[in-house]
Amino acid sequence: MIAVAWCLLHFLVFIVWLHLRPRSERFVLAFHSVSFLLLSSLALLAVFGRSAPFTLAAGMVAIHAIYSLSVLELWTLSEGSYAIAMLASLKHKPVTRAELAARFRPLGEQKRTARVEALEKSGAVRIDGELHLTLRGAHIARVVSLLRSLANIRDSA
Amino acid sequence: MSLLLAFIALLCAIGAHVALRRATGVGIVEGFVGVTAVGGLALLAALVYRAGPIAETISGLLIFAFGCELYLFLITFSLSSISANMLSRLLRGPVSVAELGRAYSGEEMAHRRVERLVGADLVEQRDEKMYLTRRGGRLVAVMSGLRWLFAHDRRTASTAR
Numbered sequence: 001m002i003a004v005a006w007c008l009l010h011f012l013v014f015i016v017w018l019h020l021r022p023r024s025e026r027f028v029l030a031f032h033s034v035s036f037l038l039l040s041s042l043a044l045l046a047v048f049g050r051s052a053p054f055t056l057a058a059g060m061v062a063i064h065a066i067y068s069l070s071v072l073e074l075w076t077l078s079e080g081s082y083a084i085a086m087l088a089s090l091k092h093k094p095v096t097r098a099e100l101a102a103r104f105r106p107l108g109e110q111k112r113t114a115r116v117e118a119l120e121k122s123g124a125v126r127i128d129g130e131l132h133l134t135l136r137g138a139h140i141a142r143v144v145s146l147l148r149s150l151a152n153i154r155d156s157a
Numbered sequence: 158m159s160l161l162l163a164f165i166a167l168l169c170a171i172g173a174h175v176a177l178r179r180a181t182g183v184g185i186v187e188g189f190v191g192v193t194a195v196g197g198l199a200l201l202a203a204l205v206y207r208a209g210p211i212a213e214t215i216s217g218l219l220i221f222a223f224g225c226e227l228y229l230f231l232i233t234f235s236l237s238s239i240s241a242n243m244l245s246r247l248l249r250g251p252v253s254v255a256e257l258g259r260a261y262s263g264e265e266m267a268h269r270r271v272e273r274l275v276g277a278d279l280v281e282q283r284d285e286k287m288y289l290t291r292r293g294g295r296l297v298a299v300m301s302g303l304r305w306l307f308a309h310d311r312r313t314a315s316t317a318r
Binding site: 015018019022053054055056058059060062063065066069070073074075077078079081082083084086087088090091094095096097100101102103104105106107108109110111112115116118119124125127129130131132133137138140141142144145147148150151152153 | 158159160171174175178179185212213215216217219220222223226227230231232234235236239240241243244245247248251252253254257258261262263264265266267268270271273274279280282285286287288289293294296297300301303304306307308309311
């Protein structure tokens with residue numbers, strides 16, 4: 001019950017804060033991470049103080065994890081998803097397949113450029129005329145590859 | 158014990174999903190929701206049979222639910238994220254900027270998205286034109302509500318200023 005009340009209160013403060021002043025992606029992530037760490041610390045204290053069994057404490061942490069992951073996914077999806085932008089444009093005016101693809105071509109180019117820059121900035125790739133994976137990037141790429149092979153996803157590019 | 162049972166149920170659900178995806182053409186999300194429902198019910202039965210405290214039974218189910226959500230999030234991320242796709246491609250060797258531009262050209266990416274939207278029954282083609290399906294219309298309405306809730310339009314407006 002404590003974890004549910006905590007998450008409800010957190011959500012309320014989160015929404016009010018967003019409406020009072022627009023916030024960046026980094027702030028939203030930090031706002032959820034701090035709350036998650038605080039609740040996890042409380043749960044750990046309860047376990048060490050013998051006022052709650054470990055399983056119960058893990059359940060409390062799981063409630064916050066489910067809440068934060070869901071809210072962050074919805075936040076991201078409603079903020080700038082490519083597919084959602086396409087759907088929203090079709091709501092106003094149906095167009096042909098070629099027109100739809102042409103209309104979203106600049107957005108695709110923009111996203112590709114932004115992603116390459118972000119990958120370079122995060123140290124996952126190195127660019128010298130060609131794109132190379134760094135050691136860090138190779139680790140991430142292997143995890144992505146493993147996930148894709150688990151779900152039997154074929155390469156889309 | 159309920160923690161252990163939750164992990165075992167999660168591993169079984171993931172294993173079943175992997176097998177299902179290889180054996181049939183079932184969709185990633187639909188397939189996982191199916192195996193998760195079965196896994197969750199089996200876990201509930203095992204936890205009730207153990208007759209532990211109700212709070213521990215609920216905790217076990219919550220841990221299982223979180224594990225399932227995380228797995229599904231990671232799988233869908235690896236499928237649809239442009240960055241994840243690029244990294245996966247680079248694992249096969251370096252790519253020139255020009256080649257990357259061709260593989261991920263704006264038009265190609267847009268075409269691929271349209272295909273996925275048609276495949277997901279969110280968009281349909283009638284008389285040469287693309288229309289939202291009823292499902293697509295509902296999704297757009299939900300997303301508009303979420304944009305308002307998360308004040309995205311205010312944020313976009315303030316960034317533009």
